[in-house]
Amino acid sequence: MKKHNFNAGPSILPSEVFAQAAEAMVNYQDSGLSLLEISHRSKEFEAVIAEAEALVRELLGLTDDFAVLFLSGGASSQFFMAPMNLLNEGETAGYLDTGSWSSKAIKEAKLFGKVEVLASSKAENYAYIPSQVEVPGHLKYLHLTSNNTIFGTQYHWWPAASVPLVADMSSDIFSRPVDVSRFGLIYAGAQKNMGPAGVTLVILRKDLAGKAQRPLPAMLDYQVHIENGSMYNTPPVYAIYLSMLTLRWIKEQGGLKAMDKRNREKARLFYHELDHNPLFKGNVIAPEDRSLMNATFLPLRPELEKPFLDQCKAAGIEGLKGHRSVGGFRASMYNAMPVESVQVLVEVMKDFARANG
């Protein structure tokens, strides 16, 4: 049976990418060796990481003012690396609290400097994005989570600020064009739109690196990684290779504008059904804050949850169960998900309403 993969992450990647990666696993470019058993300093892997960086730059339109790094440790490690590198003792950073990941980032930042939480939607279980944020000019940076995978909200605008924005874009990077000039630092765990779990993309304005006054271990110092081209130590070779293949695929599909168009079409299809189906309701209370990546929704009657998931499963739909913080359902519709899969989900919702309405 054809599967429709709505997993929130690790999540769907293009099948072409998996096919190429499987070949590279046993025989890379007809070398007789796996890409996994050659040196990361070989000309073969140097070409892979160079192409990955070039694709990041091209897709996002990055100028040379930005460094592009491929690190490990996930976005969770950037929660502390960002303040460790950018926020000296006594300095203040602003944070916007829009979900679990934001609040983890806030907790880590407090270990290194002062933190002002400028806005929070926590009291409403993060069901909207706080608007009209005043950003004081004395802040070192303003941190936000661009898309909230768990709660199904997404920033569709950037706060006006005279200070650099720092964003965790783990779950929506490369899903739409971004005005990168507004940002000092963008980081993203790869495992949604960029590649597999195991590599973290860091895009940093170079002038912000190397300014930490505290002593930093080499692996936690952005400047060290910049100077070593992400190869201070052995990088996660295969995760970078798969990311490069995925970025190539995004480019071949028409780049971020094409991704945005396709993602909007899927979201329109899904949310249209959600707004008209009598058995479900959206979790997000402000429709303008709905995520194009992760649609969170609930059954109007709790007893409908299990039969709906069963019906989804029978249609080949995987990974629709909601996160425990929200309950209900979550449909993750990342770049690689075809429109067809959303159509299948919408049909199941319609059928389910006819049978149980």
Added chain:
Amino acid sequence: MKKHNFNAGPSILPSEVFAQAAEAMVNYQDSGLSLLEISHRSKEFEAVIAEAEALVRELLGLTDDFAVLFLSGGASSQFFMAPMNLLNEGETAGYLDTGSWSSKAIKEAKLFGKVEVLASSKAENYAYIPSQVEVPGHLKYLHLTSNNTIFGTQYHWWPAASVPLVADMSSDIFSRPVDVSRFGLIYAGAQKNMGPAGVTLVILRKDLAGKAQRPLPAMLDYQVHIENGSMYNTPPVYAIYLSMLTLRWIKEQGGLKAMDKRNREKARLFYHELDHNPLFKGNVIAPEDRSLMNATFLPLRPELEKPFLDQCKAAGIEGLKGHRSVGGFRASMYNAMPVESVQVLVEVMKDFARANG
């Protein structure tokens, strides 16, 4: 042409492992999905990480006193995580300096506490392992690098010490039996004998975790990873899967005693030729300290270097060029390397001596 892969790392893994991993990349256990596109909290991946942990425990004979973690960031991140977690301010740790990796570990430890370097072979370009080390009882731990990939030396004994040993075993873990009861902490980047680059094994005596007095970011706190079964954040799924497959392979081959026997046979073959060939000399000055994993050797006349590498290449031998810190050649002979590949290298050395002697 059949390849003989002497790369120092990333390096040879069993071809059966690559074949299985390639299949899991496109269709994991006939699910219709790649292992890379499902949740790390799925029952499928939970089974993978549980089996990986069980294999680590079985192969090394670990008691429940030890935690087994699969982290990211490489051994280079353990250089600072170890002292950050185990060494409070004002406390002292002992370090043995036997190569580049040891000296990086020493540098990072100095950021967190006092460091006593009890012995160093640096003055001789690390061409031996210092013996007869006195280990004071006031130390918090004694750190060593069990195998020095770059310089070709290896500990074949453990220093007498009343304090826990902490070891970077990146390049020889699972290559031989180890009396784990001597150690408080063992860490290893996977990319030699255990799996691909992208995951780091940490084996920690549980009573040593959670004792740090300094505030730690969650991702840098061993206790957090123990409490979350290595899943505080999304782990490097695929690198863990490949490690599990490799550990399975080691077990099927007969475990660490079988690995040790095979590795000794390869080393005996190679070093016998090295000691009898008139054109090469070993880099390690104390034969009893020679590594079973990485044999470093030099041409007696510098002009022989290039023609020898050319002749190796013609025989399908890959990755034999030495590290720039030593020069010459390095034959890495990890678990997965068949005896046959060492025989091919030995034949090339003999042929080369006949032609150029």
